[in-house]
Amino acid sequence: TEITQALTTEYEFWMQGKDKLTQATPSCRRVVRLSDGAVLNRYWDEESGPRPESYREDIELATAVPEANKTEFFRHLRAACESGWDFSSRWLAESNDLASIRTTNLVPVDLNALLYQLETTLAVFNRRLKRHEEAERFGEWASLRRAAIDRHLWQESHGYYFDLDWQLNRQTNIWSLAGIVPLFVGACNQGQAESCSSILQTKFLKSGGLVTTLTSSPQQWDSPNGWAPLHWFAVKGLYNFGVYPLAQTIMERWLHSVELYFAQTGKLMEKYDVLAPELTATGGEYNVQEGFGWTNGVTMHFHQLLRPGVH
Numbered sequence: 001t002e003i004t005q006a007l008t009t010e011y012e013f014w015m016q017g018k019d020k021l022t023q024a025t026p027s028c029r030r031v032v033r034l035s036d037g038a039v040l041n042r043y044w045d046e047e048s049g050p051r052p053e054s055y056r057e058d059i060e061l062a063t064a065v066p067e068a069n070k071t072e073f074f075r076h077l078r079a080a081c082e083s084g085w086d087f088s089s090r091w092l093a094e095s096n097d098l099a100s101i102r103t104t105n106l107v108p109v110d111l112n113a114l115l116y117q118l119e120t121t122l123a124v125f126n127r128r129l130k131r132h133e134e135a136e137r138f139g140e141w142a143s144l145r146r147a148a149i150d151r152h153l154w155q156e157s158h159g160y161y162f163d164l165d166w167q168l169n170r171q172t173n174i175w176s177l178a179g180i181v182p183l184f185v186g187a188c189n190q191g192q193a194e195s196c197s198s199i200l201q202t203k204f205l206k207s208g209g210l211v212t213t214l215t216s217s218p219q220q221w222d223s224p225n226g227w228a229p230l231h232w233f234a235v236k237g238l239y240n241f242g243v244y245p246l247a248q249t250i251m252e253r254w255l256h257s258v259e260l261y262f263a264q265t266g267k268l269m270e271k272y273d274v275l276a277p278e279l280t281a282t283g284g285e286y287n288v289q290e291g292f293g294w295t296n297g298v299t300m301h302f303h304q305l306l307r308p309g310v311h
Contacts, residue, residue, distance in 0.1 A: 045079050076101040077101060091103040098218075102165075113185045159196070161196070179199075183233075207274070209254035210234055210274065225273060225274070258299050260278055270292040
C-alpha cells in the first residue's frame, strides 16, 4: 500500500494541471494537450530564473537571448536539468548553440515511455489491492498514452522514435538513445522493436558501446559520449524482445570501455568516449566525474548477464 501511494504521488506530480488543459490552453506545467486531444508530458520547472548552481554561466549565456525571451530561456535550461540530459542537442533548435534551448516545447520519448510504465505498474498494484476502479483508470490511461506515443513519437519512415515539438506539431530530427526507452518499458510491438534494434546496430553502436546521439556537439549528452543508464535501457529493452546477440555485443563493448579506462587510471567514470574509449570523456559544464554509481551498477550487472547460460 505504501509503495502504491508513493508511486501515485509521483504520478500526480507529473499530471498536475491536466484538468486545466483545453484547445485554447494546451499546456500547463508538465502536461501538454496535442492537436488530436492526446495528453502527453514534457519537462518543466516552476522557476524561471538562472540556476543557483550555475548562476554566472546562465547570466552570461542569456546575453545572447532577447530580453523578452529570457524568462522562458531560463525555464528551458532548468527543464533540461530536470530531464537529466543537461545538456543535449535534443533540446536545442541549433545543435551547437545552447542559447537556442527549447526544452519545454518538446514532448520527450523517454519521459512518456517511463510514465507509461508508471501507469501500467499502478494498474497492476491497484488490481492486487482490489481497487478495481483505480486499476481500470490507470490501465486506460496507459492504453491512451501508448497509442499517443505511436501516433506522435514513432516515425515509420525511419523506424525509430523521436521527440515531438508540440508547438510546431512535428518531430525533431535528433536521433537519440531516448528512442530505445519504449522497448525498455514494453510500449512497442515486435516489429517496432526489431526496427529499433537495427537502428542501434547500424547507427549507434561504436567500438566502445552506444553513442548517446548521432549529433556531435559541445554538450555531454551527445556524440561521442556514452552513458551507463542508457546502455541499461538498451540492453534490457533488447532482452524484452529476444534480441540477445545485439544485447551481448553492446554489453561487451561497454565493458571494454570501462575496463580499458580502469586499466589506465584505476577509476570508473561518469561517462565514456565510446568512439575513442582510451580518451577521457569531455563536454558539458564540468570535468568528467570519477566513481559513479550508475557505471558501477550497470558494469556489475552486465558481467552477471554475460555469464554462460544467463539471459
